Structure formats: C-alpha cells, structure tokens
Amino acid sequence: MTTTPFDDKLHEECGVFGVFGHPHAGALTALGLHALQHRGQEAAGIVTFDGHQFISERHVGLVGDIFGKDGHTEKLRGLNAIGHVRYSTTGGSIGRNVQPMFADLTGGGLAIAHNGNPTNARALRRDLVREGAIFQSTSDTEAIIHLAARSHYEFVVEKLIDALKHVEGAYSLVALTSKKLIGVRDAYGVRPLVLGRLDGAWILASETCALDIIGAEFVRDVKPGEMVVITNDGIESLHPFPPKQRRFCIFEYVYFARPDSVVEGRNVYEVRKHIGAELAREAPAVADMVVPVPDSGVPAALGYAAASGLPFELGIIRNHYVGRTFIEPTDSIRHLGVKLKHNANRAKLKGKRIVLVDDSIVRGTTSKKIVEMVRDAGATEVHFRIASPPTTHSCFYGVDTPNKEDLLAHKLDLEGMRDFIRADSLAFISINGLYRATGEAKRNSAAPQFCDACFSGDYPIEPADSSESRRQLSLLVETV
Numbered sequence: 001m002t003t004t005p006f007d008d009k010l011h012e013e014c015g016v017f018g019v020f021g022h023p024h025a026g027a028l029t030a031l032g033l034h035a036l037q038h039r040g041q042e043a044a045g046i047v048t049f050d051g052h053q054f055i056s057e058r059h060v061g062l063v064g065d066i067f068g069k070d071g072h073t074e075k076l077r078g079l080n081a082i083g084h085v086r087y088s089t090t091g092g093s094i095g096r097n098v099q100p101m102f103a104d105l106t107g108g109g110l111a112i113a114h115n116g117n118p119t120n121a122r123a124l125r126r127d128l129v130r131e132g133a134i135f136q137s138t139s140d141t142e143a144i145i146h147l148a149a150r151s152h153y154e155f156v157v158e159k160l161i162d163a164l165k166h167v168e169g170a171y172s173l174v175a176l177t178s179k180k181l182i183g184v185r186d187a188y189g190v191r192p193l194v195l196g197r198l199d200g201a202w203i204l205a206s207e208t209c210a211l212d213i214i215g216a217e218f219v220r221d222v223k224p225g226e227m228v229v230i231t232n233d234g235i236e237s238l239h240p241f242p243p244k245q246r247r248f249c250i251f252e253y254v255y256f257a258r259p260d261s262v263v264e265g266r267n268v269y270e271v272r273k274h275i276g277a278e279l280a281r282e283a284p285a286v287a288d289m290v291v292p293v294p295d296s297g298v299p300a301a302l303g304y305a306a307a308s309g310l311p312f313e314l315g316i317i318r319n320h321y322v323g324r325t326f327i328e329p330t331d332s333i334r335h336l337g338v339k340l341k342h343n344a345n346r347a348k349l350k351g352k353r354i355v356l357v358d359d360s361i362v363r364g365t366t367s368k369k370i371v372e373m374v375r376d377a378g379a380t381e382v383h384f385r386i387a388s389p390p391t392t393h394s395c396f397y398g399v400d401t402p403n404k405e406d407l408l409a410h411k412l413d414l415e416g417m418r419d420f421i422r423a424d425s426l427a428f429i430s431i432n433g434l435y436r437a438t439g440e441a442k443r444n445s446a447a448p449q450f451c452d453a454c455f456s457g458d459y460p461i462e463p464a465d466s467s468e469s470r471r472q473l474s475l476l477v478e479t480v
C-alpha cells in the first residue's frame, strides 16, 4: 500500500464530477476535479463524448499537473463529460486503475467513475472471473462494468441498474453514455453527490465546492437510492433500489469534506465550529490559549475558543508547499513528515498552557510528534482535544483506514492514549456531542441518523469482504 507520509489521517478515496450540455464540458470537469482534489491525490481522469466518440485522458498525478497545461483540455472535446480523482488502497496508483473506466457494451459505450466501496467487490469479482470475465484492473468500478456488460437488458441505463442491484455497499457514481449523464447514490446515501446547473447545463459533483469553482448553482442533493438520468430532454429521477434508512457518513463533517461545502443541507465549516463548541462544554481545560493543528483542526478550535472564552492563536504553522511523494508508510518516514508539514510558533507557545485541537486521532504517531513539538517550543502544559469520538473501527465504505489493530483507540483506553501521545490531558467529543453539532438532539441508537461505524462499530452495511481479503485482487504486481 502507498500513502502520503505527511499526516496520519483517514483519507477519502475518491471524488466524482460530471457535466451535461456545455461547450466546455472537459475544461469545466478539470476545474471541478481541482476543487475536489482533497478527496484524492493519486490520480485523475476525464472521459468526454464529442458526438461520435468517447475521449479518455487518465493519469497518475495531481489534477493541475495533468490537466493544467495550456490547451490540454481542448483535446477533451464534446458537450458531456465525467471525471474522477482517486486515492487508492487497492492496486496502488497504477495507471490501469485510474477512473473513469470505459467499455463498449451492446447498447453503446459506457464510462463510469465512482466514489465509495462495494462491500461485496471481492465476491462479485470472483464470480465474474469464474464466468470468464478478464479483469484489466483491480478497481471495483470494473466489476460494475462487467456486470453491466453481461446484463440481458437492452438499454445501457437498464443494464447499469441491473448491475447495481448486485452491488452492496456505499457509493456515489457518475456515468456517461453517448446520450446520457447518469448519477447514482447508494440506498443508504453514505457518500455525497449533488446536482447543479450552469448556463442550462447540468452538473453532478461530490461536493458543492466543485459547483462554486465553475460558478454553477446548487440545485439539490441526489437522494439516497436515487438515479438521475440527464438527457437533452431534461432530468429524470428514478428510484430503482429499495429505500433504506439514510446513513450519511458523519466523518464528512469531521474531516473529509471541504469546509466551504454544504453537505446534506449543512455548511461543513459551521458544523466543525459547533463540534468545537460542544467539545469546550464537554471537556473544558484551564489554559492560556487554544491552538489548532492546521488545517483540519482550525474550525473546531475556533468553536472551542469562542465557547471557552480563551484566545485563539496560530501556535503551529503549516507549510503548504510540501510535495506529495508517495512512499512506504514506515514510522521513520512518517516522523520526518510531521516536521516537514508543521512547525511550532515558538513566540506564541513559550511559557503557555495550550489547548491543542485536532479533528481525529488515527494511529496516533503524528499526534505524539505534534505534542512533542509544542512542548519543545516551550509550552508548559498541552491539553489535547479531539473533534471526533475515538476512531476504534475500520471503514469499509471508500475510506482508507488502517486495520483495526493499528488504530490507537482500538489498542488503548483513554489514559493509555494520553500516555502514548504524552499530553497532560486528552479528551474526545462524545458521540452525542458530535450529533448535537450537526443539529440532531442526540444519536438515535435504534436507528442512527448517520453512519458512524468507525466510532461505534455499528456498520449500516455488513462488509461481505474483509479489509485483508480486499488487498490482493490481482496476482500481477506492477511497479509503474
């Protein structure tokens, strides 16, 4: 597995974007993907349809490096396009895994890009291989394409519905045919997908920040279990999958989504500030100032400071120009990475009692280094406050999570974690505090309003494949 060495976070695996009916569909998609770059930094791709042919451009790398060169997006002709940014756990960053994926079906061409994870991907793949399917990649998207190719339905939309009826799990996807742009959310609505409009064109995107970058207007969230089919005649809303209790990913509010996005009707920045305020009420500290771990801890630290009456200070400065080299995540490299990315603002920290606010603790290695850095800069006390409950379980729904055994909160109790990261005190927001910050009165334990499985172990969709078994999908190892 490859990863970035500069943090110890959960990583969203993908972002998707689509345009129907705009003369600059390819360029708009490149811009949309640029706004979604935080959802995946390993690879990006765009497929357009120019009225005759599908045109595909897919590479490993950042969106700006791939599509930012002069005249580059002009090759992506056509009024309709879909695009994808990828952060992978399976198959590494090899080019053949880069989405969107494309296939010629009997009813016409089909390109698909998806965000999320089918939880039965391995079982689907095994059955398809048994029936003679030859997989070119280790991406879950290819299984959806194979299923659609084998469907006996006549039209591509019907084939796609037929394929998705076999897919369990959490996903949002965009698909492109010669005449249609299609958007789908899984029946639980775990992963986000929004609909927008620009100059009469329709837009689909993982987050509203991707609408903002192109000046598109937000229309609505695609509903859980809904398939929107966009043609020259307008938009049609289908509900081919049985409705389930909505379980949107609560970690989108904690960390994944960009703070300027509005997700499921809530502004992410405001939710994060509310989380900080709840945290201040639940876990106050006698201190001189509140310091965020930038950038992800900033909104929660602002909320904590406002609710506690303590001053907010940038006691840690982030270097925004650290390159993203993908190398083996050994502990020694991770430790080096912390110092490349963050530096203590000594003048502010010296002789002070600090409330340090971060969004989450995963393995704890980075948290430990940051506490050490703040102490070395002269802080007399470090009270660590975390804007999410302890992350005790792995995610199987399209998020890169370590094995459960590597999660600090799975291995240690609160005092053990405090001792490991060497803070004077450590506190996490409660699960009900997190729900309150989203506007809910509390978590409904009989029917939780969100997916919170990484905190609770309460998985809305039982993972049919274990994370270990998902890691080896092909016997071929490529080094590209």
Ligand code: SF4
Pocket: 190, 249, 250, 251, 252, 394, 395, 396, 397, 399, 451, 452, 453, 454, 455
């Ligand atoms: S397990 Fe956690 S990260 Fe995964 S979808 Fe659920 S809330 Fe989100």
